[in-house]
Amino acid sequence: MKVVLINPPHTAIGSRIPDDHLPPLGLLCIGGPLIDAGFAVALIDADLSDMPLNRIVEEAANREPDVVMLGHSGSSSAHATVVALCGALKQRLSDLIIVYGGVHPTYHWDEILRDSPCIDIIVRGEGEQTVVDLMRTLKAQGDLHAVRGIAFRDPQDSAKVVETPAAYMIRNLDEHRIGWELIDHSSYSYWGGKRAVVLQFSRGCPYLCNYCGQRGYWTQWRHRDPVKLAREIGRLHREHGVELINFADELPTGSRRMWRTFLEALIAENVPVLLVGSTRAGDIVRDADILHLYRQAGVIRFLLGIEAYSEATLTQIRKGASVHEDRQAIQLMRQHGIISMATYVVGFEEERDVDLWRSLRHLLRYDPDQIQLLYLTPHRWTPFYKTAEHRQVIQTDTRRWDYKHQVLATRHMPPWRLFLWFKSIELILQLRPKALYRLLGHPDAVFRQSMRWYSEMGRRTWLREVFEFMFKTVRVREGQSLKTFLGPTLEAREYALEKAKPANSARRIIPLTESR
Known part of the structure; x- marks a missing residue:
């Protein structure tokens, strides 16, 4: 299976002004383990040249991917761009599986799956082992419920989302190499x-x-x-x-x-x-x-x-x-x-x-x-x-x-x-x-x-x-409260990874409309 990693463009001033640009470490960290597991992997760093969305879609389509994985270090502020890009990708490549990971989707997984039908799977927390398990399962057409650290729509009821148990924290950070x-x-x-x-x-x-x-x-x-x-x-x-x-x-x-x-x-x-x-x-x-x-x-x-x-x-x-x-x-x-x-x-x-x-x-x-x-x-x-x-x-x-x-x-x-x-x-x-x-x-x-x-x-x-x-900046004079605009606190989700293997772990299935 072919995997294309995409680092979407970021609108932050700091990303656009300097002539210098740093590589997307998070995507390279999952790229190395995927390559070592035998998958064909390519990277499109759209943030490097502030690539427009239509060109990103064209670049991705030329690589004929089975799966596209996206993430950005400016996670929350890049999210709107990610959603727009995923919609354009799915319009061009309808059979494409889109996987989204990073800090923001780790915590907002249920809302993203509810509001963005173009995104298929969320990776929650550290991704090095999770993406390898996920890709092996997808290749074998296996049961996604067995993959820790992901969320996805229930195949039996698309109105519900499945949250599998949290991924285990990677204790040996040298176990997975950077690609x-x-x-x-x-x-x-x-x-x-x-x-x-x-x-x-x-x-x-x-x-x-x-x-x-x-x-x-x-x-x-x-x-x-x-x-x-x-x-x-x-x-x-x-x-x-x-x-x-x-x-x-x-x-x-x-x-x-x-x-x-x-x-x-x-x-x-x-x-x-x-x-x-x-x-x-x-x-x-x-x-x-x-x-x-x-x-x-x-x-x-x-x-x-x-x-x-x-x-x-x-x-x-x-x-x-x-x-x-x-x-x-x-x-x-x-x-x-x-x-x-x-x-x-x-x-x-x-x-x-x-x-x-x-x-x-x-x-x-x-x-x-x-x-x-x-x-x-x-x-x-x-x-x-x-x-x-x-x-x-x-x-x-x-x-x-x-x-x-x-x-x-x-x-x-x-x-x-x-x-x-x-x-x-x-x-x-x-x-x-x-x-x-x-x-x-x-x-x-x-x-x-x-x-x-x-x-x-x-x-x-x-x-x-x-x-x-x-x-250029537009601000509202009489805005909503932060809670009304974004929603209630998600503090209960703050810790994203399991420190140790629990005695019993099971997936949870919740309606997409449920708030927690």
Whole structure:
């Protein structure tokens, strides 16, 4: 059987502005196991060139697939595009089986199957083993009820949907290989034209941030074998010229011992690669005595989720961090030549002008090298969602629910004034004298180049966001509540995978109209 993997185009500003583009790791992660299981697999990365839907359909039809599998890292904001694409695919290829996976469909599986007849099967949670089991069952025309981690319409009653037991969590992350052969490495770059890939050292996070849409999807923190991963990076550099690794982990540094082992193994590989990713300020402070190994291994930037200036807000959202620790982490990173990027989220509270003024002063005291402001974007499967159900939705185009567009109203401030604060804070942080010195006069050439690349990308994105806000973004004045617009909380589904094999497991069949 022939399988075509499709990475749909994404409308997010960040996907369209930079010249650089990263490969779709999630699809490559399922592509490798499918190839090893004997299936013919091809990849169409429609996001690489912002491919129009009719061309995607044509490209897929030319490959004569039996099954198309879709997924996107910008899961929720790409969903509307996925549905439109699936409808076009089914219109052209009526016998095609369409499988949809990722974070958003993992939690919204029943609604998707109810509302989108063009989608046949949902993969819930990690897909590496599930898609192999699914394809073997489809090839043998077997019983889909025996495949864990999927949802589909009941063959006996299309008004009902079958939810099979959750897939087992993959404990050995080295068990399934990434299908690198599906891409041309020369097509993918980051950090100003450096050949780049996305990797995961770990999956999951042990912290309880109540707004995070990823933590429950992975269920539990696990890591790859650090020496094997270092060898893989070394091979990617020597065989494919890869110069930069973008870690997709929530918390690659979760285990000090394993992270140090990885750093030392990568140093031993002696390959000139740069590493960028995200971590927690607490882990940077914890590792103060080994930060020289971070830099020696190639770590050039870590993103730190600062989120808010108020200790009360940090407690409310269960961040598990402190203002003092955040500031200390930025200082430690600077001492070791590692760029700090601070993300700051607007919208946890319904801000007033004084709150945003305090946010600006707070960020200036932190003095991060780079700044990224984001709008709060709630996910129904997170505990935070229930606390925001009453708030008014002003952005009804879910393709713009990408953290860079305001989606929830603030009672004390119209959108134009919040946007003015938003863009002014970014501008002030990036143009302050200290930031300009690091951009233009920092003694480390690698540090300097990295700052210049981000500054150029940020300038273009900033101008595009201002233009879009003024001339293209449509907002409603009197919107529905979040609960009315999206539906009730799905917090009960937050943990997507089974940690251990249960004594008894059975499928569930529910009417498509049933709400739970």
